[in-house]
Amino acid sequence: MRGGRADFDFGQYAASSRLQHQAENFIPFRFRQTVTLYEFARGPALTASLAVLLAGTLWRLARLAARPAPPDLSAPRGSAATGALRGIAHRFWPHPRFGATIGVSTAVGYAYHVGLAVIVFSFLPHIQFIRQLTGLRWPALPDPVTYFAGGLTTAALVVALVQRRGDPVKRMLSRFDDYFSWLVVFLPVITGMALIDVPRGSGNPAVAVHLLSVELLLAWFPFGKLMHALTAFWSRGLTGAKYARRGALP
Amino acid sequence: MSSVQRLVERVGEERVAAAMAAFARDFTREAAVHMDACVRCGHCSHACHFYVSTGDPKYTPINKIAPFLNAYRRTAAPWAPLARLFGTAKPVSLTELERWQELIYDACTMCGRCTLVCPMGIDIAALIARARHGMFAAGLVPEDLGAVAERAELSTSPLGATPKVLKERVAWLEDEHGIKVPLDAPRAAVLVTLSSIEIMKYPKSLVALARVLEHAGESWTISTSGYEATNFGLLSGNRDWQRDMSERVIKAAIACGANTVIVPECGHAYGALRWEGANVHGAPLPFEVLHISEYLAALVEAGRLRLEPLAKSLTFHDPCQVSRRGGASAAPRKVLGALGVELRELGDHADAGWCCGGGGGVVAIKHADGLRRGAFRIKMREIEATGAELAVTSCANCRQSFDDGQAYFKWDRSMGSLLELVAGQLREPARAG
Known part of the structure; x- marks a missing residue:
């Protein structure tokens, strides 16, 4: 493995890259004829994708919240608030009755969800990237953990796609959103995996491609099914609350 | 000509417009969030008795609401303008609604088993109930179900158990089995409701009911103005009829000052009054609603049985x-x-x-x-x-x-x-x- 990864500081790299670029191109940005792919990915593309992510997500959530919600006037048998929390929590695990039928599909789903979480939140360059954007920071896991998560996620995503095409029910239900959302999740994983042997701080265009793939994901997030990362909790909570009022468990 | 036939007589555009207008009323926050959260995993298929018994993917529960979902995505979803612009949600057509009649009515009992397995907790049965409103408005309720519902709306009973028939049945059962059924008592603590299926097909249920209530020493009555607990308005998708049918019972209970209404051995009747009754009434109900099994359990707990x-x-x-x-x-x-x-x-x-x-x-x-x-x-x-x-x-x-x-x-x-x-x-x- 090359590049002294443990000592790598993404922030320092990005800053030095910017300084180097500014030194070489003291002409103001708007007057330059060309920008590098990395500059584009790190600059306007990132800003635009984050803007779309934020505005689109807020719009979608606000529009859902704006739908009419007539009050339930029936006499409650249980607490809606407790039911909402329970509904959110207990659906993290499949109903025991259906373990045999949906177990594999659930395991595959868990594999890439957990894998993605590890990649995004435990890899040093990603933590540093997030720190630059938000100021938040936390310790990273050793690189091999992320590499393993990347391999697991890649495999699980491929299996998920095979299941979606191979299972008659999933195939029938699928539409553009399902395949495109799969693609925008798959691309950052693959392009990130391709960077394993690229020296950090090398300014390799592959880094820019990876960044662009992440930005595509961010920009698509509010428009497609990836939004279930937020709406899943809302949906589960609503049903949990409704049925807890009834003293029922679905 | 029946109400449903009159709905069918209209031209296609009017029927689709009626369905869309009814759908629009049902795009509530709960429905919107549930439709928005679906990831099309297909897990719900494994919970549906119609899918499991046929193996046909079309019986996948979430697929049964496709026209309702399509209408939502085109008209009320957060990205509806984009869906129209890019054609990702086609206009709902009469052909589509006709094709889905089987899935929305014949192939869904609104049992809610699919919600158990859904990782998003989507209440698909509730979405089906909403979708039926639009289908009814378009005249696409199955003819026999629509006829039964209309009979219930017009004559109080889906099976012809009119107040006159009820009185005759009660008189016969009192003679035959030596029971006493207090019809139309001016005041009673408990208003008992019945299912027409019981009145016409399982009359021994009424005998059993009278014996249990007598055994418990209950102050009870059956009102000939509000005895029918089944609600074919709900099942057929006619919101107004659903309200009318619930209101008959609610008014009868209020009139006799009942503090408890017993719903008979009927599943959907329980949901219609216990969980939907107050909502169609527009105010909390001034009495408790108990399914007969709950009432029996309460008697057991109180040592009254x-x-x-x-x-x-x-x-x-x-x-x-x-x-x-x-x-x-x-x-x-x-x-x-x-x-x-x-x-x-x-x-x-x-x-x-x-x-x-x-x-x-x-x-x-x-x-x-x-x-x-x-x-x-x-x-x-x-x-x-x-x-x-x-x-x-x-x-x-x-x-x-x-x-x-x-x-x-x-x-x-x-x-x-x-x-x-x-x-x-x-x-x-x-x-x-």
Whole structure:
């Protein structure tokens, strides 16, 4: 493995890259004829994708919240608030009755969800990237953990796609959103995996491609099914609350 | 010409417009969030008796609401303008609605089993109920279900058990069985409602009811202006009829000052009054609503039922609207415990129980018979596997499905009534407590 990864500081790299670029191109940005792919990915593309992510997500959530919600006037048998929390929590695990039928599909789903979480939140360059954007920071896991998560996620995503095409029910239900959302999740994983042997701080265009793939994901997030990362909790909570009022468990 | 026929007579555009207008009323926050959260994993298929019994993907529960979802995505979803611009949500057509009639009516009993398995917790049964509003408005309710619903709206009973017929039945049962049924008492603590299926097909249920209430020393009545508990307005998708049918009972209960309304052995009747009644009434109900199994359980708890033990093995079929969607799974088990039977639970029971296949008005749809009977085989296998001597339930509609299955498959098992079982075990002298 090359590049002294443990000592790598993404922030320092990005800053030095910017300084180097500014030194070489003291002409103001708007007057330059060309920008590098990395500059584009790190600059306007990132800003635009984050803007779309934020505005689109807020719009979608606000529009859902704006739908009419007539009050339930029936006499409650249980607490809606407790039911909402329970509904959110207990659906993290499949109903025991259906373990045999949906177990594999659930395991595959868990594999890439957990894998993605590890990649995004435990890899040093990603933590540093997030720190630059938000100021938040936390310790990273050793690189091999992320590499393993990347391999697991890649495999699980491929299996998920095979299941979606191979299972008659999933195939029938699928539409553009399902395949495109799969693609925008798959691309950052693959392009990130391709960077394993690229020296950090090398300014390799592959880094820019990876960044662009992440930005595509961010920009698509509010428009497609990836939004279930937020709406899943809302949906589960609503049903949990409704049925807890009834003293029922679905 | 019936109401449904009048709806069908209109030109296609008017029917689609009527459906869309009805759909639009039902795009509530809950419906929107649920439709928005679906990731099309297809897990719900594994919970549906119609998918499991046929293996046909079209019976996947979330697929059954496709026109409703399509209308939402085109008109009310957060990105509806983009969906229209890019054509990702096509306009709902009459052809599409006609194609989905089978899936929205024949192939869904609104049992809610799919919600158990959904990782997003989507209440698909509730979405189906909403979708039926638009289908009814477009004149796409199945003819026989629509006719039954209209009969209930106009004559109070879906099966012709009019107030006159009820009075005649009560008089006959009083003579035949030596019971006393207080009709139209001016004041009573308990208003008892009935299912027309019981009145016409299982009259012994009324006898059992009278015996239990007499045994408990209850102050009760049946009102001839509000006795019908079934709600075919709800099942058919006619919101106005649903309200009318609930209001009859609500007004009757208020008129006699009842503090409790007992819903008979009928699953959807319980949901219609206990969980939907206040919402269609527009205010909290000034009385408690109890399913008969809950009422029996309350009597057991209060020590007001003195029962002869029953030394038999028995299995219990949970009506979906009372247990999974109604929250009253424990009540019948408490009653069976008091009877001392050996309860042999079905492989899937209580909240996870399989539907009999006839709920949601499906048993009233003739052309759904084949599909329904296929699904019923699941229930037959489960009951046979218990090896229990008796099988009982607390829903007359379920019993009707079982009777049909028994006759069609020449099955050597039959489904009884929990209420009738209890009434048969009452210990004399009659009055206790």
